[in-house]
Amino acid sequence: MGLACAVAWLAALTVYDVRQRRLPNALTLPGAVIVLITAALAGRGAAALLGAVALGALYLVMHLTAPSAMGAGDVKLAIGVGALTGAFGVDAWVLATVAAPLLTAAWGIVGFRARGGGATGRIAVPHGPSMCVATVAAVAVVVI
Numbered sequence: 001m002g003l004a005c006a007v008a009w010l011a012a013l014t015v016y017d018v019r020q021r022r023l024p025n026a027l028t029l030p031g032a033v034i035v036l037i038t039a040a041l042a043g044r045g046a047a048a049l050l051g052a053v054a055l056g057a058l059y060l061v062m063h064l065t066a067p068s069a070m071g072a073g074d075v076k077l078a079i080g081v082g083a084l085t086g087a088f089g090v091d092a093w094v095l096a097t098v099a100a101p102l103l104t105a106a107w108g109i110v111g112f113r114a115r116g117g118g119a120t121g122r123i124a125v126p127h128g129p130s131m132c133v134a135t136v137a138a139v140a141v142v143v144i
Helices: 002-020 025-041 045-065 072-087 090-114 128-143
Strands: none
Touching (some): 002 025, 002 128, 025 045, 045 072, 072 090, 072 128, 090 128
C-alpha cells in the first residue's frame, strides 16, 4: 500500500513537471515528510534520513553551482526520493542517483536530435521526471 502511494506521488510529480516545468512545494515537501515518517514506522528511518540528507545535499550543491541547470524543486524532490531509495538500501540509492541524470541526458539527446540539432536546436529538459522514473526503477530492482 505504501509503495503504491509512493508511485502515485512520483507519477503526479512527473506529470506536473512535464506540463508546468516546475515541481511544486505542495507535492515535494509533504511527500518527503510522508516518506520519512513511513520509513521510520517500518524501521528504516535512519537509512531513509541518511538517503534524504545525502541526495538533498548533492542536489543543493549542484543547484548552487549551476542554478539555471537545476531548479530548487529538484533539490526538494531529492529529499523525498533520497529518503525513499535510502529506505530500500544503498544499492537502490546509488542506482537511482546515477540513473536520473543519465535518463535526463538521454531525453535531452533524443529531443535535440528530434529538433534537428545545431546551436538553435538547444532544448531544456526537466529533471524531475527522470528522478521519479529512476527512483521507481531502482526500488523495483531491489524489491523484485
